[in-house]
Amino acid sequence: MKRQERYPVKSASPLxxxxxxxxxxxxxxxxxxxxxLQAIKSLFSPRSIGQRFAVAIGAGAGIIMxxxxxANYHNGRELLLQQTSxxxxxxxxxxxxxxxDLVERMAMLPYVIGATETDADPLSRVSVSWLASLLEKCxxxxxxxxxxxxxxxxxxxxxxxxWVDRKSWxxxxxxxYDFHDEDQDWYHGAKTxxxxxxxxxxxxxxxxxxxxxxxxxxxxxxxGKFLGVAGADVAxxxxxxxxxxxxxxxxxxxxxxxxxxxxxxxxIANFLTGIPKEMKESAYLISQTGAIIVSPEATKDEPAPKPxxxxxxxxxxxxxxxxxxxxxxxxxxxxILASDSGWLRLRDRSDKVIYWAKGETTGWKLVxxxxxxxxxxxxRKLAEQSILIGSIGLILLLGVIFYTxxxxxxxxxxxxxxxxxxxxxxxxxxxxxxxxxGKRQDELGRFAxxxxxxxxxxxxxxERLSEWxxxxxxxxxxxxxxxxxxxxAMASELAEAAAYSRAVLPERLKGAVTTDWVFISSSQLGGxxxxxxxxxDDTLSLYLLDVCGHGVGAALLSISVVNVLRSGSxxxxxxxxxxxxxxxxxxxxxxxxxxxxYFTGWYGVYSRSKGTLRYAxxxxxxxVLIAPDGDVQHLAAKGAVIGAFPKAAYETLSVAxxxxxxxxxxxxxxxxxxxxxxxxxxxxxxxxILADEKRxxxxxxxxxxxxxxxxxxxxxxxxxxxxxxxxxxxxxxxxPSSASQDSPGLxxxxxxxxxxxxxxxxxxxxxxxxxxxxxxxxDLELILEELATNVMKYGGVESGADCCRIELERRPEExxxxxxxxxxxxxxxxxxxxxxxxxxxxxxxxxxxxHFIKHLTDTQHYEFLDGRNxxxxxxxxxxxxxxxx
Numbered sequence: 094m095k096r097q098e099r100y101p102v103k104s105a106s107p108l109x110x111x112x113x114x115x116x117x118x119x120x121x122x123x124x125x126x127x128x129x130l131q132a133i134k135s136l137f138s139p140r141s142i143g144q145r146f147a148v149a150i151g152a153g154a155g156i157i158m159x160x161x162x163x164a165n166y167h168n169g170r171e172l173l174l175q176q177t178s179x180x181x182x183x184x185x186x187x188x189x190x191x192x193x194d195l196v197e198r199m200a201m202l203p204y205v206i207g208a209t210e211t212d213a214d215p216l217s218r219v220s221v222s223w224l225a226s227l228l229e230k231c232x233x234x235x236x237x238x239x240x241x242x243x244x245x246x247x248x249x250x251x252x253x254x255x256w257v258d259r260k261s262w263x264x265x266x267x268x269x270y271d272f273h274d275e276d277q278d279w280y281h282g283a284k285t286x287x288x289x290x291x292x293x294x295x296x297x298x299x300x301x302x303x304x305x306x307x308x309x310x311x312x313x314x315x316x317g318k319f320l321g322v323a324g325a326d327v328a329x330x331x332x333x334x335x336x337x338x339x340x341x342x343x344x345x346x347x348x349x350x351x352x353x354x355x356x357x358x359x360x361i362a363n364f365l366t367g368i369p370k371e372m373k374e375s376a377y378l379i380s381q382t383g384a385i386i387v388s389p390e391a392t393k394d395e396p397a398p399k400p401x402x403x404x405x406x407x408x409x410x411x412x413x414x415x416x417x418x419x420x421x422x423x424x425x426x427x428x429i430l431a432s433d434s435g436w437l438r439l440r441d442r443s444d445k446v447i448y449w450a451k452g453e454t455t456g457w458k459l460v461x462x463x464x465x466x467x468x469x470x471x472x473r474k475l476a477e478q479s480i481l482i483g484s485i486g487l488i489l490l491l492g493v494i495f496y497t498x499x500x501x502x503x504x505x506x507x508x509x510x511x512x513x514x515x516x517x518x519x520x521x522x523x524x525x526x527x528x529x530x531g532k533r534q535d536e537l538g539r540f541a542x543x544x545x546x547x548x549x550x551x552x553x554x555x556e557r558l559s560e561w562x563x564x565x566x567x568x569x570x571x572x573x574x575x576x577x578x579x580x581x582a583m584a585s586e587l588a589e590a591a592a593y594s595r596a597v598l599p600e601r602l603k604g605a606v607t608t609d610w611v612f613i614s615s616s617q618l619g620g621x622x623x624x625x626x627x628x629x630d631d632t633l634s635l636y637l638l639d640v641c642g643h644g645v646g647a648a649l650l651s652i653s654v655v656n657v658l659r660s661g662s663x664x665x666x667x668x669x670x671x672x673x674x675x676x677x678x679x680x681x682x683x684x685x686x687x688x689x690x691y692f693t694g695w696y697g698v699y700s701r702s703k704g705t706l707r708y709a710x711x712x713x714x715x716x717v718l719i720a721p722d723g724d725v726q727h728l729a730a731k732g733a734v735i736g737a738f739p740k741a742a743y744e745t746l747s748v749a750x751x752x753x754x755x756x757x758x759x760x761x762x763x764x765x766x767x768x769x770x771x772x773x774x775x776x777x778x779x780x781x782i783l784a785d786e787k788r789x790x791x792x793x794x795x796x797x798x799x800x801x802x803x804x805x806x807x808x809x810x811x812x813x814x815x816x817x818x819x820x821x822x823x824x825x826x827x828x829p830s831s832a833s834q835d836s837p838g839l840x841x842x843x844x845x846x847x848x849x850x851x852x853x854x855x856x857x858x859x860x861x862x863x864x865x866x867x868x869x870x871x872d873l874e875l876i877l878e879e880l881a882t883n884v885m886k887y888g889g890v891e892s893g894a895d896c897c898r899i900e901l902e903r904r905p906e907e908x909x910x911x912x913x914x915x916x917x918x919x920x921x922x923x924x925x926x927x928x929x930x931x932x933x934x935x936x937x938x939x940x941x942x943x944h945f946i947k948h949l950t951d952t953q954h955y956e957f958l959d960g961r962n963x964x965x966x967x968x969x970x971x972x973x974x975x976x977x978x
Contacts, residue, residue, distance in 0.1 A: 150494065151487055158483030162476040170469040177468045178436050178446065185461050186434060186450040192378070193454040196308065199233055199325055200289050200454075203310035206241050206323035210312055219323075221265035224257040237328040238301055241312070242272055242280065243321040258301050258326065270298075279307035283322045287311055291455050294329050294386055304329035306386075333387045374467070377460040386457060429460060438465065597652055597659075599624050604843065604894030605701060606633055607818040611792045612811075619811035620647030620692070621760045622655045631701050634658070634668055637758040637815060638694035638735075639713065646688050654682060654692065671696045671709035675732055675743040679711065684736040691736035695758055697728075699750065699819075706756070707747045711735040714761050717780050721753035725784045727776075756817040757783050762810030766803040774802060792816060837862060842881055842897040844890040852877055855899075863903040865970060872949050873901075873910070876966065879942035880912050880921075884962075888916020907951070910966040919962060920955045921946070 205227070210219045219241040228239050238258030246253035248271045256266045272280045282290040292307045309324035378387040428437060433451040446468060448461045466473075530541040595612070602608040608625060620640030628634050636658055640647040657663050658674070666677045674696050684691045695716055697708035708716070712734035715727040732743035750756075764779035779799075788794050792814055800806050840855045842848040856870045856877075881897050890896040900911040924943050947953060950966040957963070 151491055154483070154487045154490065158480055158487070162479040162483075165476055165479060170473075173469055173471060174438070174446070174465070178448070181446075181448050181461065181463065182434065182436055182450070185448045185459055188376075189450040189452045189457075189459045192457070192459065193452040195233075196291060196452075196454050199236055199327060200291075200308045200310070202227070202231070202236065202239060202325040203289065203308060203323040206239065207310055207312040210241055210320065210323065211314055219255050221255060221257055222263070224255060224265075225263040228257055228259065228262060235327050235332050235334075236325050237303065237305060238266075238326040239324075240326070241321060241323045242268070244273070244284070244319055245321075248272055260301065266301075279309050279324060280322050283309035283311045283324070284319065293380055297326065301326055306332065329386075374461055374463040377462075379458050379460060380456070429458070597622065597624075597655055599626070602893070603891040605820055606699070608816065609792055610813075610815040611796055612813050613796070613808055615643060615762065615808050615811050619643055620651050621762070621811035621813040622651035623758065623813055623815050624655050624659050625815075625817075626659055628661075628668060628698075632669060633699040633701070634697075635699065635756075635758065635815075635817065636694065636696045637713070637760065637813060638692050639760040639762070639811070639813070640692040641690055643811070646690060650682070650687055650690055650692065654678065654694075657681070658696075669698050669707075670745065671698055671707055671730075672732075672743040672745040675709045675711050675735065676741075679733075679735045679741050679743075680739070682736045683739060687736065691734045693734050693761075695728075697756075699817075701820075704750050704752070705747055706750050707745055709743045709745050711741075711743060714759065714764075714776055716759075717757045717783050718748060718750070719755045719757075719784050720751045723784060723786060725780055727780065750819050752819060753821045754819050755783075756819070758813075758815040758817075760811060760813040762808060762812050763799065763814050765810065766799060766808070768802055769804045774799075838901045838903075840899040841895055842899070844885050844888075844892050844894050844896040846882070846885055848885075849878055849881060852881075856901075859901050865903070865908070869908075869968075869970065872968070873908075876910065876946050876949055877912065879946060880914075880964065883921070883942065884914040884916045888914055888919070890914070890916050906969060906971070908968050908970055910950070910968070911963070912966070913961045913963045915961055918957045920957075921964065922953050922955050 206219055206224075209217060209223065212218065224239045224241075228236065231239075238256060240254060240256035242254040242256075243252070248254070248268065251267065254268050254272065256268065257263070258266055260266070270277075275281045278295070279290070279292045282292060289308065289310045292309075294304060294306050297303060297305050306327045306329060307324050308327060309322050312320045312323050314320055376387075377385065379385055428435070429447065429449050432449075434449060436446060436448040438446045444465045446463050446465055448463070449458050451458045530538060532538060533541075598610070598612060599608075601610070602625070610623065612621065612623075614621075620643055621638070622640075623637035625633060625635040636655075638651060638654055640651045640654075657678075658668075661668055663674070663677050663681060667673050675694065678694065682692075692711075693713040694711045695708065695713040696710075697706050697716070699706045706718070706728075708728055708730060709732060710728075710730040711732045715729035718726040718728055720726075726748060728746070728748060730744050730746050733741040735741075759779075764774045764776060766774050768774065782788070782795060782798055788798070795814065796812070799812075838859060840851060842851065852874050853870070856873050857867075859865075860867060860870055860873075877899060881899075884890065884896055888896065894915075896914050896916065898911075898913045902909040902911070921943050946966070950968045952967040954965045955963070
């Protein structure tokens with residue numbers, strides 16, 4: 094407000110210098126205009142005889158060429174419109190016939206259903222299972238449902254309609270409304286017409302609950318009595334896809350195409366630049382009254398009306414062609430609806446041509462809208478080619494003129510160039526030319542001799558100066574080369590070190606514990622590093638450390654410490670005891686022996702069977718544990734930075750890990766970032782970002798949020814963030830690994846072929862405990878090894894993840910084997926057995942495993958339940974004398 098009062102926008106009296114300022118602005122504007130005119134004049138003003146010839150001839154030839162091209166374009170475009178329209182109309186009729194063929198093929202389904210219903214054999218009548226089989230084998234995916242409804246039965250009677258759709262398959266569905274009503278066009282239309290009936294699009298409320306078109310047929314018994322209606326529901330969404338795939342041929346400037354085939358543009362150019370929307374044709378499928386069935390864009394499709402709504406007919410509910418984007422007028426629309434086939438050109442701002450054709454079966458019409466500019470593009474391209482060819486001829490003509498002029502005025506031009514070279518300090522470029530011209534007895538010869546004498550004098554003086562500078566320049570050059578080599582070698586070594594520092598980072602785990610991590614170095618080499626590995630099948634070691642500083646020294650120290658932890662090479666250390674690990678690291682890496690560098694660290698040990706995490710910390714930011722209910726715990730423990738204090742003590746703490754929890758390890762570089770307003774993010778604020786349930790999953794959104802808050806993509810310190818996701822519960826308890834199982838009849842295998850070695854001791858122990866014959870072990874091992882191998886190789890389970898669950902149960906006269914896996918759905922019992930009577934060389938590959946399983950067991954049963962394949966096998970055994978029931 095103060096500034097507005099002091100310097101008002103409007104003033105009653107102008108400032109004293111206002112007129113002078115205006116005069117100065119006018120002068121600058123005039124000077125700029127004059128400079129522009131001078132530049133244009135110099136560009137088009139001939140400077141030589143050759144240029145004058147070129148300008149005169151080029152201007153005349155160019156005018157003639159443009160006039161001829163415009164005449165050709167004007168005379169050819171109307172003829173091209175007539176020829177192209179004839180082809181386009183044929184294309185539209187062919188596409189509409191293809192749509193009729195599609196509807197007729199789908200109409201065969203009601204014929205098949207009716208023929209089955211009226212079959213003399215009562216066992217071959219229409220049933221849910223038969224309709225389900227027919228729908229499954231139907232090659233037209235647009236068919237959504239098949240049905241047979243009866244006229245003489247109440248609609249509430251379950252036997253009044255037999256209906257299967259893709260939603261209920263393989264089971265039947267029920268109609269929740271009275272289909273006998275006259276409002277139900279799909280039923281009443283077929284009944285009253287006595288022939289195949291195709292409905293308008295509608296929303297089948299109480300039935301399939303989708304937008305659809307029904308194709309129905311009345312069914313009569315041999316005596317001519319009306320039994321009911323058989324039909325096929327066609328999903329409108331699928332029909333839209335089919336119609337939009339019916340690509341009407343574009344018309345464009347490809348004049349080299351074969352007869353009857355004209356494309357829009359070069360396909361590579363189309364891919365790179367795309368065709369403008371206003372230069373594309375648009376296709377519409379409409380009903381007899383102009384209602385839209387399919388429009389060019391999915392965003393313009395309107396929902397179909399409900400058949401039970403008496404106040405809203407399909408024609409009134411669907412937008413007309415004008416509202417759907419068709420560029421035409423009301424008289425033009427009336428002409429389209431009045432005639433079966435034709436075309437018209439709209440001579441308005443849209444300047445488009447419309448073609449249409451009517452289907453004989455459905456009565457629907459296919460309307461194609463093509464820009465006029467797209468049709469006459471070949472004529473335009475012919476004119477452009479004429480201009481191009483003329484331009485090439487004109488350029489060749491100008492070239493001849495310039496060549497002739499140069500031959501005439503060549504010596505003068507060469508002398509001018511020699512003078513320019515002398516000005517730039519080049520005295521040898523025109524030496525031969527000057528000697529040649531100097532032999533002439535005219536003015537040019539004497540002029541060339543003077544130039545030669547001057548060049549010799551200047552050359553002698555420069556040679557003396559170059560001798561003085563030669564030694565100095567050579568020394569500088571050698572030192573520069575040596576410095577460049579040293580810089581390249583150093584850069585190469587740094588790149589190799591950076592690649593190695595990232596190579597030691599662990600692979601991401603999937604299975605019992607899922608991990609993910611982000612590592613962004615603030616420089617080429619950083620001081621952060623981390624790792625995790627299974628000490629045994631039940632114990633996971635996880636750790637992260639941050640060395641003070643950056644560069645080669647910090648990177649080497651962090652890599653050395655991680656390699657010690659990963660290889661377990663820290664002498665006298667129990668790696669299941671976090672405080673012992675931290676204490677021994679402090680003793681093994683004193684800062685006075687490592688270039689005065691110390692580091693912080695966090696070390697934890699997770700037990701799968703106990704569901705606990707024991708941890709210790711050496712001056713490191715607390716890890717964050719987030720329970721499934723959102724509860725956040727900061728896992729901090731007492732302990733000094735590692736390497737700085739020889740007698741530092743560390744404590745071990747323990748926390749229960751709820752199944753489904755997430756654990757985050759990170760360095761201080763992840764949250765100690767400066768915001769634009771000057772304050773720094775805190776550990777609590779970063780923990781809130783980790784626990785935010787609204788953020789997208791994964792670590793990338795966390796990194797982007799930190800970058801957003803600090804206002805830059807670059808990090809001042811190394812950014813290290815590791816995420817651990819612990820297993821969910823199954824059946825009320827966390828699934829343990831095979832090494833920590835308590836049930837003697839249960840074995841869990843991970844997706845790793847060496848895991849198969851656990852089968853033999855497991856089966857031997859089971860048979861011994863249950864007093865079963867020892868010769869039963871090979872049979873059971875063959876069965877289970879065949880099943881587990883198939884899952885590990887072909888089941889699609891991640892390597893190292895839990896994949897197979899084997900349970901054995903001893904019954905009085907049998908052993909029950911329950912084998913389940915988390916692989917892709919697969920029923921091994923459904924595979925055809927191999928013919929063992931054939932010679933080995935004639936047998937197809939595969940199938941022997943299924944053969945052995947079926948012949949080594951007495952009964953087999955397969956089911957797919959809760960995302961797992963479950964195979965139950967029963968093998969008869971002799972009852973032991975001391976077996977207790």
